[in-house]
Amino acid sequence: MYDLFIAPFAEFDFMRRALAGVIILSLSAAPIGIFLMLRRMSLAGDVMAHAILPGAALGFLVAGLDLFAMTVGGIAAGIAVAVAAGLVARFTELKEDAALAAFYLVSLALGVTLISLKGSNVDLFRVLFGSVLALDNPTLMVIASFTTFSLFALALIWRPLVLECVDPGFLRSVSGSGTVVHLLFLSLVVLNLVAAFHALGTLLAVGMMMLPAAAARFWTQDVTRMAAISVAIGVISGVSGLLVSFHANLPTGPAVILAAGIFYALSVVLGPVGGLRKRLTPSQHLEA
């Protein structure tokens, strides 16, 4: 037992850092994912995750694998794409999903091209899939501060955010905060994605956000509980992914996301709220 679950973390510094990384990421990214999902913006989250890449790549071109440059570049690009996709959808005939798909493809291609200008395949691999096991202290600090800020900010806008989802007309009638809340929420998405980008890379960053959220949907009909469950699923997937990757010598980022994927699949099948098992084994209906 000890060898299986505790020893990897007790003995190796990099495993402890990775553990801290995935736990703090889950704490903040999973609840954000809940709202993305409930607002039917799961794809938008994916697009923003990719949009970070060209920004981070520009930072990389200027300063190499520099934490500050890549973080700033990523945030700027993420916010720019969030705004631009919104504008294209609002002011042209193109529907938002098509606009998002266009941005997604262009960002990915541009990012990979920029990185390849100066970097090696190793660098490219690292920005695409992350390097959970190579988190150093400054990177961990960036992740921790972003996620802490995001948790507090989410707590602050929780009520209007819920209202904006359920009944936007009512929110507008009681408060003018709708637009501000929406923009703040989008920036939180970008912040979390940039934090996750450092650990999981641009292709997997959104995984810690959407998979636990999608899984939690199958367990409860209350948004607060759903957020709590998604955090738990995120943490458990993070820990089990790390352990599996350690023992079986698998790439860490994908292992973590795969673990989350397994929890998602289990939830789809077993979840009491709209899960398959419930649907496939009809029980006797009640009297009233």
Place this chain on the structure above:
Amino acid sequence: MATALGFQNLTLGYDRHPAVHHLSGEIGEGALLAVVGPNGAGKSTLLKGIVGVLRPLGGKISRNDVKARDIAYLPQIAEIDRSFPISVYDLVAMGLWKRAGLLGGIGAKDREKIAIAIETVGLRGFESRAIGTLSGGQMQRALFARLLLQDARVILLDEPFASLDSKTVSDLLELVHRWHGEKRTVVAVLHDFELVKQHFPEALLLAREPVAWGKTLETLSPENLLKARRMSEAFDEGAGICEDAA
């Protein structure tokens, strides 16, 4: 009777096309007013204008001493995402927004108020049900409970009785009459002329332009209704600039 709301040559609309055109008049404090008219006549638009969600394209709405927070608004039920995972209790509790705001706590007194509101609309026992599991009538009852908690001087209802059974309608109408008795101003967008004639002393017949406004029986005369139907043509893409605007 003091006026709660006044309209001076008010024009509201979308993309410069008027949906409510040159409306003038006053809603008295404590009035019970039905807004009727064909689809696309600007009824919901008028409510959105009063709430302040939509800015006038021309003219003016005067609220006198009615502040934005004194107005409670019931949107059309279609605008509500009923798949969102939230309980009846939490939905109703939103009515306390004015007091609780972003971070304010919900104390014992508030919980009592919420319980009373839920009881009043006949939803006791449904508190922890997700709104997605409610029927249309139960959902509308929950929204009325939220209105009760808002405790507002002016109450705007957008098609509050659309596709409800007669029992639900009569229960909810009772609440409307109670508000009227408490001297609150109630403005409701409605389609059922019989119901309007029976329960609403005053009516505004709208077909983009105001057709008639006054005592319900006079407003809903056959001539006026015919006129309203003729005026309610779709929005003209090639419409010129309104000459009266200046």
